[in-house]
Amino acid sequence: MNLPPLAVLLIEDNPADARLVSEYFAEGSDPSCLVTHASTFAEAVSFLEGHQYDVILLDLSLPDSHGLETLHRMHAYAPQMPIIVFTGLDDDELALSAMRHGAQDYLLKGKFDLNLLIRAIRYTMERKRAEAEIKQLAYYDTLTGLPNRTLLMDRLRQALVQAEREQRHAAVFFLDLDRFKSINDSLGHSFGDQLLQIVARRLKECIRSSDTVSRLGGDEFIVVLNTLHSLEDAVRIARKIIDAVSVPITIEGHELFSTVSIGISLFPADGAGEESLLKSADLAMYRAKERGRNTYQFFSQEMNQRALARQQLETQLRRALQHDEFALHYQPLIDMRSNRLIGMEALLRWQHPERGMVGPDEFIPLAEETGLIIPIGEWVLRTACAQTKTWQDEGYRLRVGVNISARQFKQPDFVASVATILAETGLPPATLELELTETALVENIAETITTLNRLKGMGINLAIDDFGTGYSSLSYLKHFPIDRLKIDRTFISEISTNSDDAVIAETIIAMAHSLRKSVVAEGVEHQRQLDFLSLKECDEVQGFYLSKPLPPETFTHFLRQQSPDRD
Numbered sequence: 001m002n003l004p005p006l007a008v009l010l011i012e013d014n015p016a017d018a019r020l021v022s023e024y025f026a027e028g029s030d031p032s033c034l035v036t037h038a039s040t041f042a043e044a045v046s047f048l049e050g051h052q053y054d055v056i057l058l059d060l061s062l063p064d065s066h067g068l069e070t071l072h073r074m075h076a077y078a079p080q081m082p083i084i085v086f087t088g089l090d091d092d093e094l095a096l097s098a099m100r101h102g103a104q105d106y107l108l109k110g111k112f113d114l115n116l117l118i119r120a121i122r123y124t125m126e127r128k129r130a131e132a133e134i135k136q137l138a139y140y141d142t143l144t145g146l147p148n149r150t151l152l153m154d155r156l157r158q159a160l161v162q163a164e165r166e167q168r169h170a171a172v173f174f175l176d177l178d179r180f181k182s183i184n185d186s187l188g189h190s191f192g193d194q195l196l197q198i199v200a201r202r203l204k205e206c207i208r209s210s211d212t213v214s215r216l217g218g219d220e221f222i223v224v225l226n227t228l229h230s231l232e233d234a235v236r237i238a239r240k241i242i243d244a245v246s247v248p249i250t251i252e253g254h255e256l257f258s259t260v261s262i263g264i265s266l267f268p269a270d271g272a273g274e275e276s277l278l279k280s281a282d283l284a285m286y287r288a289k290e291r292g293r294n295t296y297q298f299f300s301q302e303m304n305q306r307a308l309a310r311q312q313l314e315t316q317l318r319r320a321l322q323h324d325e326f327a328l329h330y331q332p333l334i335d336m337r338s339n340r341l342i343g344m345e346a347l348l349r350w351q352h353p354e355r356g357m358v359g360p361d362e363f364i365p366l367a368e369e370t371g372l373i374i375p376i377g378e379w380v381l382r383t384a385c386a387q388t389k390t391w392q393d394e395g396y397r398l399r400v401g402v403n404i405s406a407r408q409f410k411q412p413d414f415v416a417s418v419a420t421i422l423a424e425t426g427l428p429p430a431t432l433e434l435e436l437t438e439t440a441l442v443e444n445i446a447e448t449i450t451t452l453n454r455l456k457g458m459g460i461n462l463a464i465d466d467f468g469t470g471y472s473s474l475s476y477l478k479h480f481p482i483d484r485l486k487i488d489r490t491f492i493s494e495i496s497t498n499s500d501d502a503v504i505a506e507t508i509i510a511m512a513h514s515l516r517k518s519v520v521a522e523g524v525e526h527q528r529q530l531d532f533l534s535l536k537e538c539d540e541v542q543g544f545y546l547s548k549p550l551p552p553e554t555f556t557h558f559l560r561q562q563s564p565d566r567d
């Protein structure tokens with residue numbers, strides 16, 4: 001019988017022993033064996049990186065690893081590989097310990113021949129395969145291949161230990177398919193089984209590989225999110241799962257609409273241990289069913305309220321663009337030397353139908369997270385450019401500053417969309433300034449520099465907003481083609497009373513000037529701040545003391561009063 005050849009990795013530092021084994025195989029065995037020889041542990045690892053082997057023959061004393069340690073390291077490195085250990089004649093004890101520590105078999109040097117070697121290899125491979133099968137049966141669900149309850153509890157325990165150590169939250173989702181029983185009863189068990197397999201696959205696609213999806217049995221699944229940054233993360237994943245499960249499924253020509261109810265418990269708020277978190281999530285799942293299925297519920301009512309408020313805000317935000325509920329206000333920018341109005345910053349406002357005027361801090365973070373910032377940001381840029389062009393056409397020389405969020409800046413077509421808006425509105429690029437935060441800039445430095453250079457190449461001005469609050473890694477400043485730094489208002493508010501803030505503001509101004517960049521101070525509220533900034537030769541100022549952000553009509557009045565530079 002001709003069996004396919006076996007790939008053997010022989011790890012042996014003694015040349016004579018290695019030669020002996022190779023010679024045995026050269027005699028011709030069935031199945032034949034292709035031997036790769038490594039003399040050190042490091043060399044073996046390099047072979048394992050690029051190749052598949054069927055079995056490892058391992059000498060425990062190598063130049064770079066000794067005794068059982070060699071076995072542990074190899075096992076950790078290649079846990080799936082069957083291992084036969086080679087030991088010296090007097091090392092019976094060691095050989096037995098190796099078996100206890102994960103080797104499948106052992107051979108005593110000088111005490112075997114080809115037949116024994118082949119038998120050991122076959123036996124070892126068979127044993128490893130059986131071990132894997134037993135493990136699969138013990139820890140995984142046979143229908144879906146997902147971790148079963150035993151493995152889930154183990155993973156959950158580990159997740160909680162880790163969350164506690166890192167002072168983070170973790171979440172447990174209890175999922176139950178809606179009306180699964182009636183599908184199973186009416187269409188049959190094999191149909192139900194296929195449905196569960198499809199749902200299992202979809203669930204896996206919704207989570208990170210470090211999280212766990214498990215099947216408890218029947219139509220119940222558990223998801224464990226190991227590290228949770230915020231409540232929003234849990235909401236986002238719950239909604240992702242609900243959407244993924246509700247995509248119609250076709251089985252044997254039947255189109256099926258399946259939905260899921262999810263109960264969510266959070267660690268540590270809703271339970272300190274595995275069992276109590278599962279119980280809380282289970283209770284929350286029942287509430288989700290009561291609330292009409294195809295939805296999620298948190299165990300805690302406070303969390304439900306927060307999630308609901310956020311969901312409503314998102315729905316309203318989506319509608320706001322279509323219903324023209326956004327407006328821009330313009331805050332004057334004053335040149336310190338000439339004391340003249342030289343431009344303005346465009347600031348977004350939301351005229352909410354029920355709540356009245358809503359400030360950007362209340363909705364920009366959510367818009368960022370949901371991606372709504374892209375269309376909103378485009379609207380802001382287009383409106384600010386068109387409005388500025390109108391004022392310029394009336395004879396005012398003005399520059400407009402527009403805030404650009406990190407997500408907007410990272411869009412592949414960001415530069416193109418700015419170019420389109422400039423072309424459409426006819427605003428001269430040199431009168432537009434994009435305000436970017438440090439956080440947005442330092443995320444991917446190489447890409448950032450390319451984008452900034454392209455914008456700069458178009459003649460657009462670039463400013464770093466809220467300077468001093470972000471990474472403040474000064475080294476990058478040299479590499480970024482930035483025109484201006486805007487000192488965050490938290491440093492300005494106390495420059496006259498807090499000497500640290502005064503030093504920071506003064507240092508930023510001096511440093512910016514030495515790098516030939518201009519400086520704007522934001523949030524000027526008093527004459528004494530203005531005096532300080534004037535003394536330190538800050539270039540431009542902006543703040544309530546000079547003017548609050550104004551709606552366009554009021555800004556037009558302000559323009560007339562201030563009689564800025566007019567052509």
Ligand SMILES: Nc1nc2c(ncn2[C@@H]2O[C@@H]3COP(=O)(O)O[C@H]4[C@@H](O)[C@H](n5cnc6c(=O)[nH]c(N)nc65)O[C@@H]4COP(=O)(O)O[C@H]3[C@H]2O)c(=O)[nH]1
Nearest residue numbers: 347348359360361380403404405523524525543544545549
């Ligand atoms: N206490 C005090 N505050 C002053 C003073 N002078 C100006 N401010 C406020 O400081 C903020 C300056 O804008 P920012 O730092 O870019 O901070 C902005 C900006 O990061 C963001 N934002 C505003 N509009 C947009 C936009 O169109 N797109 C994006 N992505 N973000 C925006 O929201 C933030 C907050 O905007 P606003 O609420 O309009 O708040 C504005 C402005 O009203 C002052 O003297 N004292």
